[in-house]
Amino acid sequence: MFRFIARRLLETIPVLLIIITATFFMIRFVPGGPFTSEKAVSPEIKANLEAHYGLDKPLYQQYFDYLGSLMKGDFGPSFKYPNRTVNEIIADKLPVSLELGLTSLVVALILGITLGVIAAIKRNTWMDYFSSAIAMTGICIPTFVLGPLLVLVFAIHLGWFNASGWYTSYDRVLPAATLGLVYSAYVARLTRGGMLEILNQDYIRTARAKGASEFRVIFRHALRGGLLPVVSFLGPAIAGILTGSFVIETIFQIPGLGREFVNSAFNRDYTLVLGTVILYASLIIVLNLVVDVVQVWLNPKLKFD
């Protein structure tokens, strides 16, 4: 297993390099630059600014300079936020997104797996339809409707929470519920599907024949295999959930990283785009590696090759 993980970690180096290179040149192909804005900047000031940030050098030179500073762990200065480095911005905003993401993830997993397992073992009864209906409601109601709806009911009419902001721990409830409910719907559907596949297998019949209790059959034998599709889905989903959601952070005015993914592209904030992309890519790669390890752990027939 350690050889498998070591080899995969070695493979991430070329993968990251390709992602960085592609992103670096992709964003430079987009017309406009960080200093073209509605406010007309005089050509001299613009030239000075570009010289200050090294944008006047040839592109390949900038590319190698960037890789060089990256090796030292320096993501460079932000173009849009004056006097701030990308490292500082990420260090500032990532913990907020992580906190919201982890809370939502816990909500999504507990709710989703419970609903999915109930739906599968009580297949085609009212309990199945009921939990499937809850899951479908979560999928049908997009975050940009569910968020304002929860605000309207629980913040404005009932006055239990603040409508937006990120100050007290109460402020975490509505955004985490919004994000968690949406993901729990996906988890529930995939769990139900995966469990139904497994419950027909011979080894479940064997377990029952041995006299294992129904609880043991479900949680010890069936759930392991039934969660396989969920695990594949969760790799990229967790990377997305942890790096913040543009919609949720906009609705609830949360100072997280999700908004920077979209805004930095619009602002042509080259270094911030690259910083967020590298962060997201690393998370994707690590989580997909974790998924592959967990898959082997869940399915004893698989081996690390």
Add this chain to the structure above:
Amino acid sequence: MSVSLSPSADRLPTGIPAPEDLEEGTSLWKDAWHRLAKNRLAVFGGSVLIILAVACIVGPWLSPYGYEDNNLNNTFSPPSGAHWLGTDQLGRDLLVRLLVGGRISIGVGLCATFVALTIGVVYGAVAGFFGGKIDSLMMRIVDIMYALPFTIFVILLMVFFGRDIWLLFLAIGAVEWLTMARIVRGQIMSLKKMEFIEAARSIGLGKRRIIFRHMIPNILGPIIVYTTLTIPAVMLLEAFLSFLGLGVQPPLSSWGVLIKDGAEKMEEYPWLLMFPGVVFSLTLFSLNFLGDGLRDALDVRSSKD
């Protein structure tokens, strides 16, 4: 399982069926079709989808209003005899906008399904089946595609090709097969170790036949479940892309955009959110019933009815 054993006159004298009778079994698909037709919920879901699709295609021609006809004397009128679903902030008829928007949303859903089912399933199956270096390479490509910044990709498309509705399909097609590929790969990897695949190999079947004939029918469950999850997700992703400027441009609309606009005015003019929301949910619920029915009908292991 109904196996047709048609009595035929030219039986061999010993009572052994003639060779042509042996060939005559019901195929997986024919069998599945019979089971699907017996599933009332699935038939209901399928019928609703067909009715909705026909209404979206034909409906706008039958309406006295055009989707872009403003009437500033009749803004925000609640549902009435003249405007069955009311009007929006420019006095446009909501019903005809909903039907025209449905064309876009259904088109996007079909596009994503097509891409996920063709590229995603085949890619994942090939990677999972061959394993080793091929799998490593193919999955690292998927990692790269996941990590590339989607917003910038969309802006680039817009800059180089202008605002065109076809680019929306291209952008969605480019990303929607990735998770499907990972899910299918995970399932194929665990299926590969099953005895019946070893049996298929030992009788010398070709790799292509093993994958498409023996493995994919066995994982149709997760494939269908994930497809029914992908469709709503892309219909909502389209709303986000339209917000970024790619996708539908006013006065044209789509379900995602109508829901997004309705959410902003949900307290004062609730019908603007309610009707698009209901149609959207109805579509997804129907899709889900049909998907669950298909899953049950195609389940090669269940021997009930």
